[in-house]
Amino acid sequence: MTHKHRVIVACLSASMLSACQTASQNSVEKPVETNAKESDLVMMPSKATGSKAKSSYQLKAMTPDELRSCAQSLYDIKKANTTLKEQNAGLEKRKATLDETEKSLIERRLKIDTRNAKLVKEFNQEGNKYMESVKQLQVDINGYNNQVNKSNQENNAYTTNCNNRAYKASDLHQLAPNLIDVMQNNSESLDMPIFENISSGSESNNTNSGGNNSTIHLPGSSRK
Numbered sequence: 001m002t003h004k005h006r007v008i009v010a011c012l013s014a015s016m017l018s019a020c021q022t023a024s025q026n027s028v029e030k031p032v033e034t035n036a037k038e039s040d041l042v043m044m045p046s047k048a049t050g051s052k053a054k055s056s057y058q059l060k061a062m063t064p065d066e067l068r069s070c071a072q073s074l075y076d077i078k079k080a081n082t083t084l085k086e087q088n089a090g091l092e093k094r095k096a097t098l099d100e101t102e103k104s105l106i107e108r109r110l111k112i113d114t115r116n117a118k119l120v121k122e123f124n125q126e127g128n129k130y131m132e133s134v135k136q137l138q139v140d141i142n143g144y145n146n147q148v149n150k151s152n153q154e155n156n157a158y159t160t161n162c163n164n165r166a167y168k169a170s171d172l173h174q175l176a177p178n179l180i181d182v183m184q185n186n187s188e189s190l191d192m193p194i195f196e197n198i199s200s201g202s203e204s205n206n207t208n209s210g211g212n213n214s215t216i217h218l219p220g221s222s223r224k
Contacts (some may be wrong), residue, residue, distance in 0.1 A: 041166040044070060059166040067171050070162035071179040077158060078182055080151045084192045087144050091195055094137055098198075101130050105216040112218060120218045127216040134198060141195045148192045155191060 041059055062070070105127055112119050172180060 040169045042169050042172065044162050044165045044167060062165055062167040062171075064171045064174060066165075067167045068175055068179070070158070070165070071172075071175055071183050073154065073158050073162065075179055075182045077151065077154055080147070080154070081192060084144070084148060084151060087147075088192070088195060091137070091141060091144060094133075094140075095198065098130065098134055098137060101133075102216065105130060109216060109218060114218055123218055127218075130216065138198050141197060145194050148194055152191060 041061055044062070105123075108123065112123055114120055172183060175183075
C-alpha cells in the first residue's frame with residue numbers, strides 16, 4: 001500500500017469514528033430529556049396553589065384522568081363557595097333588618113293606645129307581616145345550611161382523594177383553561193360556617209295561646 005493510500009484510509013477511519021461518537025451522544029440525550037419531563041412533579045393544592053414537589057422519590061404521579069377529576073372537584077367547590085358567600089351575606093343583611101324591625105315594634109307597642117281598635121289592628125298587621133318574614137328567613141337559613149353541609153362533605157372528599165398528591169406539570173396544561181386557572185390561583189379557606197338559627201323575641205317562647213307573638217302582638221279591643 002502506497003503512502004497516499006495509507007493517508008486516505010486513515011482519514012476515512014477518523015471520519016467514521018467521529019460520526020459514531022456523534023450518533024452515540026445523540027442517542028443518550030433523548031432519554032435525559034424524557035426523564036426530566038417525567039420528574040417534573042407538582043403537588044395538588046390543599047384547595048390553594050400547587051407547589052413543586054421537593055423530591056420525586058417514591059412519588060407516584062396521578063394519571064391525567066385523576067388529575068382532571070380532582071381539578072374539576074376543586075373548581076366545583078370554589079364555585080359553590082362563591083355562591084354560599086353571597087347567600088350568607090344576604091341572610092346576614094335580612095336578619096339585621098328584621099332585628100331592627102322587631103326592636104321598633106316592641107318600642108311602638110308600649111306607646112299605642114290599646115283602646116283604639118284601628119291602631120291596634122294596624123300594629124298587629126305589621127307584627128304578622130314581620131312574623132311571616134321571620135319564618136321565611138328561617139326556611140332560607142335551613143336551605144343554606146343544607147348546602148353548606150353538602151359543600152363541606154365535598155371538601156372532605158377532595159382532601160381525602162386529591163390533597164397533596166403529585167401530578168405532572170405537563171398533564172396540567174392539557175386541561176381546560178378554567179381548570180388550569182383554579183389549580184394555579186390562591187384561595188382562602190373554602191370551609192363555610194353554618195348560619196345560626198334565629199333567636200329573638202320571635203321565638204316560640206313568646207308565642208301565646210292564640211298563636212301570636214306576645215312581644216309584638218296587642219290584644220284586640222271593642223272600643224274605638
